[in-house]
Amino acid sequence: MSPFSPLQFGKVIGFILLLSVCCAHDNIFVTDNTRLATRRFAAQDVECILYLREDEHLQQEVDSNEFVDVETWVCGEMDSLNDDVRFSSVSFADIESEIENFDIQEYLDHNGAVSGSSKLMLSEVAVSTNTATLYIHERETIEIKNISSGDRRLVNDGDIPSSKGEATMLLVRISTNDRTTSSSRSELYEKTFSDEEGFSMASQFDACSYGDFTIVPDPNNDHHKQRLAMDLKLDMYIDNDSNTTRGVVGNMAMQLLKSSYANLDEVDLIQFCMPPGTKKFRSSTNDYVSWSAYANVGGRYSYANDEDDWCNSVSAKIHEVGHNLNLLHSPGDFSDLMGNSFDERDDGFSRMCSNAAKNYELGWYENMQLEFDTFIDLDFQAPSFSKTYKMIGVDDYTKNGSVNDGVVVLKLGDYYIGYNSKKGINDGVVIDGNKLMILKMNENRESIKQAALDTYGTHTIQNDEGQKVTIKFVSLSDGIATVELSDTETSPVTNDIDINGSCVPEQSYEFSIEIVGDGYPAEISWVLNRLDTQERMTEGSDYTVRHSDNDENPIPDLRTFCLPYDGEFEFIINDSGGDGIRGKGFGQGYYKLFGPERDQLFEIGGNFTHIDTRKFPTPPNPAVDVDPKPDPRGECEDLPGKVYKSNNCNSIGKKRAGKRRRIGKKSDNIKLACPTIFDPACKNLPSGVNCRNRSKFQFGGRKSNCNDVTKSDCTNSKVNKNCPQLCQDNCRRG
Numbered sequence: 001m002s003p004f005s006p007l008q009f010g011k012v013i014g015f016i017l018l019l020s021v022c023c024a025h026d027n028i029f030v031t032d033n034t035r036l037a038t039r040r041f042a043a044q045d046v047e048c049i050l051y052l053r054e055d056e057h058l059q060q061e062v063d064s065n066e067f068v069d070v071e072t073w074v075c076g077e078m079d080s081l082n083d084d085v086r087f088s089s090v091s092f093a094d095i096e097s098e099i100e101n102f103d104i105q106e107y108l109d110h111n112g113a114v115s116g117s118s119k120l121m122l123s124e125v126a127v128s129t130n131t132a133t134l135y136i137h138e139r140e141t142i143e144i145k146n147i148s149s150g151d152r153r154l155v156n157d158g159d160i161p162s163s164k165g166e167a168t169m170l171l172v173r174i175s176t177n178d179r180t181t182s183s184s185r186s187e188l189y190e191k192t193f194s195d196e197e198g199f200s201m202a203s204q205f206d207a208c209s210y211g212d213f214t215i216v217p218d219p220n221n222d223h224h225k226q227r228l229a230m231d232l233k234l235d236m237y238i239d240n241d242s243n244t245t246r247g248v249v250g251n252m253a254m255q256l257l258k259s260s261y262a263n264l265d266e267v268d269l270i271q272f273c274m275p276p277g278t279k280k281f282r283s284s285t286n287d288y289v290s291w292s293a294y295a296n297v298g299g300r301y302s303y304a305n306d307e308d309d310w311c312n313s314v315s316a317k318i319h320e321v322g323h324n325l326n327l328l329h330s331p332g333d334f335s336d337l338m339g340n341s342f343d344e345r346d347d348g349f350s351r352m353c354s355n356a357a358k359n360y361e362l363g364w365y366e367n368m369q370l371e372f373d374t375f376i377d378l379d380f381q382a383p384s385f386s387k388t389y390k391m392i393g394v395d396d397y398t399k400n401g402s403v404n405d406g407v408v409v410l411k412l413g414d415y416y417i418g419y420n421s422k423k424g425i426n427d428g429v430v431i432d433g434n435k436l437m438i439l440k441m442n443e444n445r446e447s448i449k450q451a452a453l454d455t456y457g458t459h460t461i462q463n464d465e466g467q468k469v470t471i472k473f474v475s476l477s478d479g480i481a482t483v484e485l486s487d488t489e490t491s492p493v494t495n496d497i498d499i500n501g502s503c504v505p506e507q508s509y510e511f512s513i514e515i516v517g518d519g520y521p522a523e524i525s526w527v528l529n530r531l532d533t534q535e536r537m538t539e540g541s542d543y544t545v546r547h548s549d550n551d552e553n554p555i556p557d558l559r560t561f562c563l564p565y566d567g568e569f570e571f572i573i574n575d576s577g578g579d580g581i582r583g584k585g586f587g588q589g590y591y592k593l594f595g596p597e598r599d600q601l602f603e604i605g606g607n608f609t610h611i612d613t614r615k616f617p618t619p620p621n622p623a624v625d626v627d628p629k630p631d632p633r634g635e636c637e638d639l640p641g642k643v644y645k646s647n648n649c650n651s652i653g654k655k656r657a658g659k660r661r662r663i664g665k666k667s668d669n670i671k672l673a674c675p676t677i678f679d680p681a682c683k684n685l686p687s688g689v690n691c692r693n694r695s696k697f698q699f700g701g702r703k704s705n706c707n708d709v710t711k712s713d714c715t716n717s718k719v720n721k722n723c724p725q726l727c728q729d730n731c732r733r734g
Contacts, residue, residue, distance in 0.1 A: 393421020
């Protein structure tokens with residue numbers, strides 16, 4: 001409870017819009033209300049159930065082509081206790097503040113309001129029936145109180161629908177004297193419950209939940225028994241110039257439905273198709289904007305606008321019912337239907353399910369789900385300080401499976417990981433198909449995309465305590481994604497080269513990418529993977545340089561990186577336009593890959609469609625001397641035993657061995673076996689002393705041998721090691 005100093009409220013003459021109801025054939029009418037006037041009335045001791053209303057594709061500004069998703073608190077099932085005033089014409093009302101410097105929406109956000117489970121109690125308010133808005137215009141006592149499920153059934157639209165089990169739905173088409181929907185009642189029914197191809201809202205919920213959540217038509221509705229949407233006609237007009245609000249039309253339809261449909265309390269979900277032409281009123285800017293669809297979080301009502309055919313959008317229907325199931329948005333995540341709804345007028349519905357965060361909330365894959373409340377619970381152990389998991393997409397889920405067969409959802413604190421397999425029930429995913437999705441649930445229960453990883457890609461997450469975990473998409477095989485989680489601070493470092501730093505020849509291989517785009521350089525992106533260690537090395541995008549008739553020789557975009565020596569690499573370039581960057585009528589773009597001496601690794605590239613791939617190795621580090629294989633007998637020790645026929649080194653003199661040169665390899669074998677006979681530097685030396693000159697080594701920027709150096713060079717460790725006869729006193733014998 002948050003008190004404000006009570007001030008007397010100015011009295012306004014109350015008005016309640018009365019409805020008279022009659023029935024005709026299959027349609028239900030509301031009569032004697034052909035024009036709506038501006039009405040505003042006052043009431044005392046008001047209470048209502050708070051709902052978070054989620055708006056999709058709400059016009060940002062009048063005459064603007066930009067649309068946004070918006071959430072606002074609304075009052076449902078309002079009642080006035082003291083005056084016993086029933087707000088029969090307003091089932092749901094927007095909440096606005098007329099108090100200077102007081103934002104009621106922000107106040108509700110930060111004071112524990114829970115959609116569908118909190119009651120708002122106010123001492124005095126004013127209500128506008130023509131905009132369906134509740135106004136708080138003076139500071140009075142405001143109280144937010146949580147309510148029990150029993151109280152919910154008595155005062156609002158029912159319990160929060162469950163994401164498991166069977167839910168009944170009533171589908172209602174609304175029309176007026178001058179407006180009707182473009183879709184027929186049978187078309188609306190098919191898109192909602194079942195069409196010939198099986199691509200409906202109900203069929204997709206059934207598929208994604210593997211039968212855990214099913215939506216069926218209200219069995220008590222005669223229209224649904226005929227595979228038709230219920231028809232509800234209002235005796236009113238929606239003029240283009242009148243700015244008739246959706247709230248007024250929706251509230252009138254709902255009140256009529258409540259007074260005329262006896263089985264309404266037995267229905268779990270109610271979805272309205274609204275006629276075209278209604279607007280959303282925004283008191284903050286005093287304007288009227290277009291809208292697409294909206295629903296109350298945790299309530300049973302949802303609405304779609306027939307304008308632009310949103311009533312027939314399966315993705316919009318699923319999205320709004322998702323809000324009914326208590327799901328919030330997934331901003332910017334097009335792999336999840338809570339991220340966006342789609343205009344399906346041209347291509348129809350593309351099958352999609354939900355992202356990992358929403359799948360966790362829905363609870364449909366619990367037997368193939370892993371959950372760690374904190375990063376510490378991962379319990380990383382030496383020496384790798386990492387753990388590996390096999391992850392699968394929702395289409396590969398099985399009811400009798402376990403996490404040993406594959407993980408569908410991996411929860412790590414506030415983070416959620418899932419493999420977004422693009423196939424089967426999820427084959428219509430718009431972007432980020434076949435990628436490893438990493439999401440985070442924010443304080444408003446919105447799932448925010450953190451990363452979408454290709455194979456070898458990595459992303460590091462951090463919790464509030466500063467602990468970090470690195471997530472790596474190791475590999476993908478037969479639809480199974482291998483994912484490694486590692487302790488960022490203690491895991492062994494596999495590559496200590498700064499790939500974006502200044503390349504030092506003795507430490508790294510300089511690699512350059514030169515690109516000139518075609519007419520659409522922004523479509524270009526690329527990744528560089530290391531194949532032998534399965535790492536994502538780097539990636540690039542944001543190209544602007546283009547070839548055109550006006551500029552046939554633009555300065556190329558050149559980016560240089562430092563790669564480890566002795567590795568296997570894969571360069572993948574992508575053109576999102578699908579026409580490559582060369583020779584398709586949009587300019588002669590190209591890409592080139594160079595080594596450290598501007599040596600071109602491949603022929604010029606650019607003629608491809610979506611993707612072009614090049615693989616290449618980096619050479620061994622020339623600055624690192626590769627020691628010859630050690631001689632198992634020691635540099636200056638004779639091999640024991642027989643080295644030629646029945647003889648050993650003690651019975652073979654240098655002269656005798658020299659005569660055996662005519663036997664070719666046998667004589668060479670004697671030389672190797674008996675260094676004390678043939679190598680002057682080893683003669684009469686203590687056993688085990690290494691006195692032999694070595695092969696060429698790197699010194700002075702080139703390959704050298706002991707004949708190329710002098711005694712003064714022995715201060716160099718490489719010279720001292722490789723030229724013992726020159727540099728080491730005990731080897732200067734013989």
